[in-house]
Amino acid sequence: MAMTVCKLRRVELAGVLLACILLIGLCAPARAISISSDLSASALRVTDTLTLRIVAEWAGSEGLYHFRTPRPVANPHLRLSGQRVGGSSQLDDGAFQSMKSWTFSFVCVEAGTTLVVPPTVIYTNTETDLADSVAGYPMPLTVGSAPPPPFDYKQAGLYLLAFLVVVVVGYLIGRLVVRRQRARRLAAAQRSPEEIAADLLADLEEQKREDRSAQFYTDLEKIILGLWEARLGEGLAGKTPEEAVRVLEQNGVSAEEIEHLQAVLTECHNVRFGGGQVDIQTMDKSLQTVGNWLKPGAGSPGI
Amino acid sequence: MHPEIEAIQDRVQTESEFCRKLIDEIGKVIVGQTYLVERLLIGLLADGHLLLEGVPGLAKTLAVSTLAAALQAGFRRLQFTPDLLPADIIGTVIYNAGDGTFSTKKGPIFSNIILADEINRAPAKVQSALLEAMQERQVTISDTTHLLPVPFLVLATQNPIEQEGTYPLPEAQVDRFMLKLVVDYPSKVEERKIMDRMTVGKTPTVKAVVNPEDILRARKVVTEIYIDDKVKDYIVDIVFASRNPEAYGLDIKDLISYGASPRASIYLNLAAKAHAFLRGRGFVTPEDVKSIGLDVLRHRILVSYEAEAEEITSDEIVRRIFDQVEVP
Structure with missing residues (x-):
């Protein structure tokens, strides 16, 4: 009850003050x-x-x-x-x-x-x-809040133009790359397996080193098997010499060619698995023998 | 070639001379079966026992007996039957009533070459006695241990189609055979030759052209044959591919119950060396491993029920492994 009285008294006092202020205002000149x-x-x-x-x-x-x-x-x-x-x-x-x-x-x-x-x-x-x-x-x-910026037609037009230029240039570059690749494929397709093998042999000649004999003969074996793969259209990678020879026999390859392949693969295996290290002259001889064999009309010289 | 390997190669070529004579002599009786004869020699050279499987009439027994005849070595044939006892093979101690003493009567196993014919016809205890002797190279009769003669080679045959009255060899015992050979029918030309040779009324005979010392010397050279690290890794890859095919990109895990044991690695190595020896080489190539791989692994890979249901044999699984694992 005491609290209520106190509040009422405060309200009354504020009303009196407000009235005084208004009266002074009205009385001002x-x-x-x-x-x-x-x-x-x-x-x-x-x-x-x-x-x-x-x-x-x-x-x-x-x-x-x-x-x-x-x-x-x-x-x-x-x-x-x-x-x-x-x-x-x-x-x-x-x-x-x-x-x-x-x-x-x-x-x-x-x-x-x-x-x-x-x-x-x-x-x-x-x-x-x-x-x-x-x-x-x-x-x-x-x-x-700020209104959305007005649409800038000029800038949008520039962006559109730039996009179109990028698209057109990209298309032209892509077309050029595709054409080049097609041309390369065509060129590769037109090259005979012997030509490809000859190129690979040329690359291999640059890599010959006595301390890399095993790798040299591994690569040489791959080239020879790759050549026969291309000739026969049948996978020979990972085949042992005997298996490769069997595939050649099944495909009617001449005994002379088979004998040569066997000789090359045997030579490769002798070095690769015989813990061998051969000199540069032996490598040259192997390359030369295989190279001669790749020449059109060449017989089977053997290694 | 490395000078040391070249020296081994020279010794191989010298010591393998007898193989040609042996093959020629066996060829007087056996028509074709080059595969079988070559594997018999590999077993002989690598000191590993052989299990031969094939339908009746494919000259399995004849090939073995001919090999034994061409060697100046003892040969005994054991016909396994359901009533055979271990003592019938290894021997026993007998009581001499005259002087009241016991004496040891050695069984037929005390010979250089043993032909265990139709091994799966004898009960497990007999098979076990033989297989223990194969592993230990010795036999204990009563209290005395007797060493078996050297060379000692067991060639066991089993018939795949006669399931009635047979006791299949447990896997652990089959594993003790270095090679399991599956003998196939001869070709048409070979069949004609067999017919001609066996119908003239006179059975061809062979003479002993090789003595046990030649074999022992050859065995020593075989163990010296060089095997490159790449080939060793290849062998390990092959064996591991049978245990964990997925790691090698093979989708055959469900077809295999158990992969090959470490004995497979050991025997692949030894058999590949013996194969290289027969080819006159002082070093092993992956071709040696591939050539011998099927015979070493086919009885060591246990196929699952799924494989049996799909009629996929362990031979097929081994072929897939060899096709997939990269050759060095």
Whole structure:
């Protein structure tokens, strides 16, 4: 119960204070100068421009009042982009009527709802040397998000053009590569197995080294078996000499050719598995023998 | 070729001279069957026992007896029957009533070459007695251990189609045979020769052209034959592919119950060396391994029920392994 009484007393006290303030306001003398302020809009979007205009009007000559330049109140949603001062005085029925205006331009920089507080206008009556100030009323302002950027047809056109150029260039390069590969395949297909084997033998000749005898004869065996694979169209890789010979026999290869193949493979195996290391001259001889055998119309020299 | 291997090669060529004589002598009786005769020699050279399988009438027994006849070595033939006892093979101790003493009567196993004919007709205890002697190279009769003669080679035959009244050899005992040979029918030309040779009323005979010392010397050279690391790795790959086929890209795991044992690696190595010896080479090539591989592995890879249901034999599995594993 004590708490309720206490609250009621506080409410009553606040009401009395408010009434006093209103009474003082009503009793104040009317000003000889009229100051107004207005905003160009109450709802904008980020990047839009807002104008705050403050106008002071009075009866009398222009020099009757001296104004201190008002300073805009900082607002996080707005950025000052310019300000302009204007003023005029005219004679009407033998009496001067003057006005002075301050225009502030802002750019909306942040979305949200805010109150725009006009700057306080401070002035001095030059005849009486009395100074006074007038504070404006805060005005609500809603700043919306930035509008989507306008579609840039020119830039889009450039992008499209660049894309088309890339596509066309890619297509042309791809076509060129495919053509070259086809040409290579055709060239390879047109080459006889003997020509291919001869090329491989030439490559092998460059790699011959005494300490690589086993590898040399492994490669030589591969070349020979590859040649016969191409000739017969039947896989021989991984076959032992006896198995390879059997395949050749089944394909009706002449006894002379079979004998030669057997001799080459035996030579290769002797080095590869006989823990052998042969000299360069022996390798040369093997290459020469196989090379002669590849020549068209050559007989079977054997190794 | 490396000088040391060249020296081995020279010795191989010298010591393998008798093989030609032996093959020629056997050829007087046996028509064709090159595969069989060659494998018999490999068994002889690599000191490994052989199991021969084939339908009746393919000269299995004749080939073995002819080989024995061509060697100046003892030969005994044991016909395995369901009522055979271990003592009938290894021997026993007998009581001499005259002087009241016991004396050992050695069984027919005490010979250089034993032909165990139709080994799967005898019960397990007899098979076991023979197989133990094969492994240990000695026999214990009563309290005394007797060493078997050298060379000692068991050539066992079994008949694949006569399932009635047979006792299949357990896997562990089959594993003791170095090679299992499957003897096939002769070709048409060979069949004609056989017919001509065996119908003239006079059975061809062979004379002993090789003595046991030649065999022992040859065996020593066989063990010295060079086998390159690449070939050794190849052998190990083959054996491992039978145990872990997936690692070698083979889709046969479901077909194999058990892969080959380490004996397979040992016998592949030895048999490949003996094969190289027969070819007059002082070193082993993958071809030697491939040639002998099927005979070494076919009885060491146990096929699963799935394989049996699909009628896939161990021969087929071994062929797939050899086709897949990369030759060095």
